Amino acid sequence: MYDDMLFNLISVGSNDPLRWVQCLPSSCRARVLEECHGAPTSGHGGTYKTFHRVRQHYYWPKMNDDVKSYVQSCQVCQAQKIERKKPPGLMGATPKVPKPFEMPCSDLIGPLPRSTKGNTCLLVCVEYFSKYVYVKALRDTKAKKVVDFIENEIFLVHGAPRTILVDNGRQYVSNEFKNLCARYDVDVRYNIPRTPRNNPTERYNQTLETMMRTYVGDRQKD
Numbered sequence: 001m002y003d004d005m006l007f008n009l010i011s012v013g014s015n016d017p018l019r020w021v022q023c024l025p026s027s028c029r030a031r032v033l034e035e036c037h038g039a040p041t042s043g044h045g046g047t048y049k050t051f052h053r054v055r056q057h058y059y060w061p062k063m064n065d066d067v068k069s070y071v072q073s074c075q076v077c078q079a080q081k082i083e084r085k086k087p088p089g090l091m092g093a094t095p096k097v098p099k100p101f102e103m104p105c106s107d108l109i110g111p112l113p114r115s116t117k118g119n120t121c122l123l124v125c126v127e128y129f130s131k132y133v134y135v136k137a138l139r140d141t142k143a144k145k146v147v148d149f150i151e152n153e154i155f156l157v158h159g160a161p162r163t164i165l166v167d168n169g170r171q172y173v174s175n176e177f178k179n180l181c182a183r184y185d186v187d188v189r190y191n192i193p194r195t196p197r198n199n200p201t202e203r204y205n206q207t208l209e210t211m212m213r214t215y216v217g218d219r220q221k222d
Contacts, residue, residue, distance in 0.1 A: 008059045024058045032058055033070045043211045044080075047071045080213045082206075095128065095165075101158040103128040105165040106150065106172070107201040108141055109209065123149055124208065126201045128165070133204055143174040151180055160184035165199055167191045 006023040024032060036042055036053035045053075051067040060066075071077065097103050105128055110121025119137040123146060126133050136149050155161075164186050166172040172190070181188050191199050 010055075010059055019056075021055070021057055021059045024060045026060070029060060029066065033067065037071060037074065038076070040215055044074065044077050044214045076214050080210050095163075097129045100129045100132070101127055101154075102161050103163045103165060104150075104154055104161055105199050105201045106146075107167050107199060107205060108146070108169060108171065109205050110138075110141060122208070124201050124205055125150065125154060126204050128200060131200070131204075135208065141169075141171055143171040143176045146171045147176050147180050150177075155180075155184055155186075160186055163187045163189055165189045165191075165201075167199060167202075 007020045008023050009018050009020055011018055032054060033050070037050045038044060042050070042053060047068045050071055051064055054063065054067060095103060104125050106123070106125045108121055108123055112120055112122070114120050115137070117137070118139050121138050121141050123136040123138055124133065125136075134153060136153070138145050138149075150164075164181060166177075166188065168190055171177060172188075178188065180186075
């Protein structure tokens, strides 16, 4: 008990030390769930992500059940998220990537409604090993802007990878992109035509688009 508040000593993660978190009364739980699930910084995450956010600061009995019930009843999630099913099968062997930034993957989202800053698309790069994500807003999808971002923000920051996985868009089949990869001795792997599933960026694009749909209003420039 401290300052009329009750605290509990719990473990918030397998690799984290024990932490004192506030025991939350029932009258405050709905507000906390909304902040940890519906706020823009939370992105309407699923049950696991929402529970992890709540557990960082609060505790109450059967908290996991309450989080699960709240997320499953969220009308925004029901309207915007699609059902995930196990794929019917794999086409070829999954790439073996032993360490980070050996195989980044890239794709574009757009065209989108032009924002107040004039951006119309998003360049998304996902690191295959750790699933670390870069997202860059662009005014257009010209190959030079894609090449500049990948060189300056990926290659020159983390080192040139062995392989880069991209789709068959005109930006990635252009001479500018091929010349970039040749200069850094990077092997280019393209998606199988009409089979985007082998590029993990495609999966994150769906998550990113869902996040945007949950917050965009009538003014889609926001």
